[in-house]
Amino acid sequence: MPNKPSLELSTVQRKVIEELEILSDAYVSTVSEIGKYIKLYSSEISSSLETFLNDKPLWKRYDPECYDLSYKPFTVFHQTEKFKIDILINSFTVDGQVSVVKKSEEEKRKQLNYFSMNWGFYFDKEDSPQKYFYFNFFRQAKKYGGAFLSLQEYEKILSEKDKIGFEIHDQEHPSLGDNDEFVELILDYQNINFVLDFFKFCKENILEKILSKIKD
Numbered sequence: 001m002p003n004k005p006s007l008e009l010s011t012v013q014r015k016v017i018e019e020l021e022i023l024s025d026a027y028v029s030t031v032s033e034i035g036k037y038i039k040l041y042s043s044e045i046s047s048s049l050e051t052f053l054n055d056k057p058l059w060k061r062y063d064p065e066c067y068d069l070s071y072k073p074f075t076v077f078h079q080t081e082k083f084k085i086d087i088l089i090n091s092f093t094v095d096g097q098v099s100v101v102k103k104s105e106e107e108k109r110k111q112l113n114y115f116s117m118n119w120g121f122y123f124d125k126e127d128s129p130q131k132y133f134y135f136n137f138f139r140q141a142k143k144y145g146g147a148f149l150s151l152q153e154y155e156k157i158l159s160e161k162d163k164i165g166f167e168i169h170d171q172e173h174p175s176l177g178d179n180d181e182f183v184e185l186i187l188d189y190q191n192i193n194f195v196l197d198f199f200k201f202c203k204e205n206i207l208e209k210i211l212s213k214i215k216d
Helices: 011-018 020-055 151-158 189-213
Strands: 059-061 067-073 076-079 083-087 091-103 111-124 130-139 167-172 181-188
Touching: 011 020, 020 059, 020 067, 020 091, 020 111, 020 189, 111 189, 130 167, 130 189, 151 181, 151 189, 181 189
Parallel strands: none
Antiparallel strands: 059 091, 067 091, 076 083, 091 111, 111 130, 130 181, 167 181
């Protein structure tokens, strides 16, 4: 039987084990507090959506993919015959998400339209430290007849970014040659005092603007 390698931990790693209880408590309490805030915002999103869904009976929440809050801490897993987590990475999200679908009255399985949104807090230390709050909207515009909002409408909405301090992290639009209508806005954690304004802006100026454009 070959010799098994001994477990060798650095001084810092040993210190982590010694202080694991307090580190764990600090991590859980901090991320849980962020989670409470994200869940409150999820209820605001739900309120806007329920008004829309009540007026548009063909549109429904896409239940299998909808959740108010999800914690995804420090894990990447490899899917084989048996589920296993085989590596940890320095990133996590505290995430809210909703998907909404329009289905045909005649063919219940036929999907006529669809969009999804995510919002929350993201941390990543793998390459360069990133800590920010985010909101994104996604729709396959080419598949479903074009974008809800024109590129000019997005430009007008996003011109307000300097007042709140958010950044345009990514954007796709058919007018730019893309298949999708996608926008992701982020607010650096250093601007945490503006997080209420940021999420309110995203709900009122992106989500509710898009919902007002849907006529059927």
